[in-house]
Amino acid sequence: MSLLLKSTVAVCLLSLGTLFTSCKKEQVSDPGKYYMTRMELTKFGLQNPDGASWDDDGGTPDIYVRYNAASSNSWRETDTKDNVATGPLSWTTDNVELSSDNWKFEVMDDDFLVDESMYRPSDFNPIKDLSPVVVSNAQYELKIYWERR
Numbered sequence: 001m002s003l004l005l006k007s008t009v010a011v012c013l014l015s016l017g018t019l020f021t022s023c024k025k026e027q028v029s030d031p032g033k034y035y036m037t038r039m040e041l042t043k044f045g046l047q048n049p050d051g052a053s054w055d056d057d058g059g060t061p062d063i064y065v066r067y068n069a070a071s072s073n074s075w076r077e078t079d080t081k082d083n084v085a086t087g088p089l090s091w092t093t094d095n096v097e098l099s100s101d102n103w104k105f106e107v108m109d110d111d112f113l114v115d116e117s118m119y120r121p122s123d124f125n126p127i128k129d130l131s132p133v134v135v136s137n138a139q140y141e142l143k144i145y146w147e148r149r
Helices: 004-020
Strands: 034-043 063-068 087-098 102-110 116-119 131-138 141-148
Touching: 034 063, 102 141
Parallel strands: none
Antiparallel strands: 034 087, 034 141, 063 102, 102 116, 131 141
16 A cells, blocks of 8 residues: 555656646747837918917928937937928838837927927827827827837
């Protein structure tokens, strides 16, 4: 009887040893990095909040978007779309790596002396939502597209 008990315990221990050695931790694959691919301004105001033209000569706005990580003081800018009368407007932003930080985006009117802010949503983290991330108010709608690579 004691031999049978020892054999049973040995088989159980051997089985447990095999079970635990086969339960290895899986390697977590690199989650990749997040990159902004483009922006679209699908809705925007042709007049400033006072109801006047954005440009002193009565012309339509010259629009670009500036953006940066909230922890940075260095702005990046899209190219300027001159004398915009209709939309949507689109900019390609390949290879702009998005950190897990909040980001600032601001729609601007490019003027000769001083550029004017047209729309500045609150800081947000674009990769916390599905792409495209849409920020908007009554007059403006900005879409930020991103992908994981």
